[in-house]
Amino acid sequence: MRGYRAVVDWHRLDEEPVRAEIELNVTLDHETGYDDIAERLARFDPVESLHLVSGEYDFMMEVEGESMREVSTFVSDKVAPVPEITQTVTHYVMATYKEQGIEFESDHDDDRLSVSP
Amino acid sequence: MKPADRVQQVPPSGIRRFFELAEQRDEVISLGVGEPDFPAPWAARDAAITSLERGRTSYTANRGRLELREAIATHVEDNYDLAYDPEAEIVVTAGASEGIDLAFRALVNPGDTVAVAQPCYVSYVPGVLFAGGEVLSVPTRRRDAFKLTYDALDAAGAGEAEMLVLCYPNNPTGATMTGDELSEVAEFAREHDLTVLSDEIYAALSYEHEHTSIATLPGMRERTVVCNGFSKAYAMTGLRLGYVLAPPEIATAMNRVHQYTLLSAPTTAQEAAIEALSSCDDAVAEMRSRYDRRRKLLLSRFEEMGLDCFRATGAFYAFPECPREDAGEFAEELLDETGVAVVPGPAFGDGGEGHLRVSYATGIDDLKEALDRIEAFIS
Numbered sequence: 468m469r470g471y472r473a474v475v476d477w478h479r480l481d482e483e484p485v486r487a488e489i490e491l492n493v494t495l496d497h498e499t500g501y502d503d504i505a506e507r508l509a510r511f512d513p514v515e516s517l518h519l520v521s522g523e524y525d526f527m528m529e530v531e532g533e534s535m536r537e538v539s540t541f542v543s544d545k546v547a548p549v550p551e552i553t554q555t556v557t558h559y560v561m562a563t564y565k566e567q568g569i570e571f572e573s574d575h576d577d578d579r580l581s582v583s584p
Numbered sequence: 585m586k587p588a589d590r591v592q593q594v595p596p597s598g599i600r601r602f603f604e605l606a607e608q609r610d611e612v613i614s615l616g617v618g619e620p621d622f623p624a625p626w627a628a629r630d631a632a633i634t635s636l637e638r639g640r641t642s643y644t645a646n647r648g649r650l651e652l653r654e655a656i657a658t659h660v661e662d663n664y665d666l667a668y669d670p671e672a673e674i675v676v677t678a679g680a681s682e683g684i685d686l687a688f689r690a691l692v693n694p695g696d697t698v699a700v701a702q703p704c705y706v707s708y709v710p711g712v713l714f715a716g717g718e719v720l721s722v723p724t725r726r727r728d729a730f731k732l733t734y735d736a737l738d739a740a741g742a743g744e745a746e747m748l749v750l751c752y753p754n755n756p757t758g759a760t761m762t763g764d765e766l767s768e769v770a771e772f773a774r775e776h777d778l779t780v781l782s783d784e785i786y787a788a789l790s791y792e793h794e795h796t797s798i799a800t801l802p803g804m805r806e807r808t809v810v811c812n813g814f815s816k817a818y819a820m821t822g823l824r825l826g827y828v829l830a831p832p833e834i835a836t837a838m839n840r841v842h843q844y845t846l847l848s849a850p851t852t853a854q855e856a857a858i859e860a861l862s863s864c865d866d867a868v869a870e871m872r873s874r875y876d877r878r879r880k881l882l883l884s885r886f887e888e889m890g891l892d893c894f895r896a897t898g899a900f901y902a903f904p905e906c907p908r909e910d911a912g913e914f915a916e917e918l919l920d921e922t923g924v925a926v927v928p929g930p931a932f933g934d935g936g937e938g939h940l941r942v943s944y945a946t947g948i949d950d951l952k953e954a955l956d957r958i959e960a961f962i963s
Binding site: 575577579580581582583584 | 597599602603606607612614616617618619621623705706707755925927931
């Protein structure tokens with residue numbers, strides 16, 4: 468157990484943060500491994516989660532900011548310049564349906580009769 | 585051509601007028617709804633969809649699919665200590681409402697008297713009249729927390745009746761009765777040889793004590809018809825599915841009426857119900873805990889605003905005393921001025937005068953807003 472956090476359906480709030488899932492490709496050398504790169508990235512505040520994954524890219528990083536500009540700037544100014552990172556692909560999150568096992572219900576219309584026995 | 589006398593003698597539902605008033609207004613927050621605000625659990629809906637995809641659209645056995653009756657038998661035994669034979673003592677109906685109608689039509693002879701504990705759900709009195717019976721009203725009282733007592737039965741002359749109808753947890757009051765409290769009703773029924781129709785559709789929504797069925801009390805099983813169903817606990821009102829539990833001879837009589845009118849309860853709904861019983865306990869518990877949270881909010885807010893309300897402990901209703909004598913007039917003005925709909929108590933028969941039925945089958949945000957408006961209105 469490393470901590471607790473509320474699962475928030477941000478869409479229901481007026482100020483909804485911008486989130487992006489970012490794919491990262493890296494090159495390794497004798498001095499630098501995945502752990503070293505991960506350690507460096509994980510220190511950045513906007514990084515919400517960071518996973519080393521199998522498949523076509525190396526890291527899956529989740530970033531949160533107040534605006535698209537803020538997230539974009541973070542990626543271009545802080546992430547892309549890391550020497551081992553060769554490529555970033557940013558996916559902005561458009562809608563969230565489920566998080567940490569919790570489903571975000573859509574507002575279903577109340578189609579009940581307004582008064583019933 | 586004109587309608588039959590026995591139909592004409594039944595006035596239109598008192599709720600109807602209020603429904604029409606509320607429908608005319610936009611942006612109503614309704615605390616007047618007698619059904620859950622949740623959709624049926626997904627697993628039950630999914631089972632219904634799957635059964636349609638597989639083309640299961642034929643009739644079932646008159647009494648309902650045996651698999652469902654077996655599941656019902658297990659469910660009522662595990663939860664309420666009710667032991668009924670799925671082959672001979674259970675009939676699956678189109679909602680508990682059909683079960684109630686079947687009980688009257690199968691058990692009431694023309695001129696029989698049926699004692700009805702009131703205030704109550706709106707179908708009992710018309711059901712008795714449609715069956716050719718006569719209604720004896722047994723008012724329950726605020727000072728008894730709307731529980732039915734031996735004294736209330738005695739005072740109303742219910743000993744002369746052939747049958748007694750009761751519903752706990754109660755619509756419209758939200759009252760519940762413990763096994764001990766029910767035992768004096770059972771005593772009265774045994775003494776006066778009454779048949780009992782026990783509507784237990786809200787059995788799963790008892791918040792402060794376990795639900796006891798009157799049929800489990802000594803000498804009661806053989807004289808009791810229990811009605812229950814999926815509408816309230818499983819939020820399946822529109823699927824129209826219920827069941828009756830009764831001794832073999834009575835179940836057979838009810839099934840005779842059922843087989844010539846409904847033939848069988850809706851097949852798709854039966855499929856949903858089988859799934860509901862097998863996998864939806866958690867969903868029911870979650871809904872119950874949300875109702876309970878709202879109930880506590882409602883009762884404490886009523887207390888704060890000085891609205892006198894006994895401690896409602898079941899279903900999803902509270903039954904506060906109306907700050908004005910004429911509950912109908914009050915409810916109309918409340919709707920008119922604040923857009924909050926509640927149902928005046930007299931719509932539910934004797935004993936409802938001067939009260940309001942407030943349903944908390946409404947999301948907590950709307951509920952809070954409605955309570956704020958009620959508070960502003962009465963102060």
